[in-house]
Amino acid sequence: KQEVTQIPAALSVPEGENLVLNCSFTDSAIYNLQWFRQDPGKGLTSLLLIQSSQREQTSGRLNASLDKSSGRSTLYIAASQPGDSATYLCAVVGGAQKLVFGQGTRLTINP
Amino acid sequence: DTGVSQNPRHKITKRGQNVTFRCDPISEHNRLYWYRQTLGQGPEFLTYFQNEAQLEKSRLLSDRFSAERPKGSFSTLEIQRTEQGDSAMYLCASSLGRNTGGQETQYFGPGTRLLVL
Numbered sequence: 001k002q003e004v005t006q007i008p009a010a011l012s013v014p015e016g017e018n019l020v021l022n023c024s025f026t027d028s029a030i031y032n033l034q035w036f037r038q039d040p041g042k043g044l045t046s047l048l049l050i051q052s053s054q055r056e057q058t059s060g061r062l063n064a065s066l067d068k069s070s071g072r073s074t075l076y077i078a079a080s081q082p083g084d085s086a087t088y089l090c091a092v093v094g095g096a097q098k099l100v101f102g103q104g105t106r107l108t109i110n111p
Numbered sequence: 112d113t114g115v116s117q118n119p120r121h122k123i124t125k126r127g128q129n130v131t132f133r134c135d136p137i138s139e140h141n142r143l144y145w146y147r148q149t150l151g152q153g154p155e156f157l158t159y160f161q162n163e164a165q166l167e168k169s170r171l172l173s174d175r176f177s178a179e180r181p182k183g184s185f186s187t188l189e190i191q192r193t194e195q196g197d198s199a200m201y202l203c204a205s206s207l208g209r210n211t212g213g214q215e216t217q218y219f220g221p222g223t224r225l226l227v228l
Contacts, residue, residue, distance in 0.1 A: 044219040101153030
């Protein structure tokens with residue numbers, strides 16, 4: 001059974017810092033990995049999708065990496081802003097079509 | 112707005128009542144998914160449809176839960192005889208459904224928040 005873990009559960013940093021969020025998964029047989037953002041009480045917004053054959057994806061100040069063999073992904077956020085405050089979720093897709101999510105990292109960027 | 116829509120956004124009900132939620136996917140998206148999210152946790156998969164066919168159901172989907180997508184467009188999720196443990200955010204997502212390799216982005220709706228008293 002695939003299990004996804006995100007560390008840390010919560011993170012608070014001052015504005016302007018670069019930061020890294022971590023995601024690990026137990027079964028390396030995945031098709032892709034997605035990073036999502038969720039604002040309080042809202043749905044999920046897709047940030048980046050990394051195919052299993054790729055090692056990283058970039059979108060603006062976000063960069064996500066994938067190491068399938070070690071079962072790890074990182075989300076790098078450059079020059080953090082207060083508007084980046086949210087919960088960040090990673091999820092993997094395996095043999096079935098379903099996403100298996102981690103429990104999320106609650107990020108707070110302090111002005 | 113051409114995103115995934117869900118109705119209602121909030122639902123408060125008494126234990127034992129039946130509730131039904133609706134999801135309208137992005138047009139032309141063939142796959143539709145339902146997830147449930149409890150406070151402080153990531154979403155958990157419930158079921159998914161390819162067009163009108165329900166292809167997988169999680170064991171989380173007890174006999175009290177039923178989902179339909181009769182014409183391959185919108186979907187409904189019904190919970191019968193609700194229990195307090197059913198209180199959660201119910202999320203719907205859709206994807207194109209043209210790639211069998213799971214290599215598609217799933218787009219999520221805003222969710223329906225259910226509170227069972």
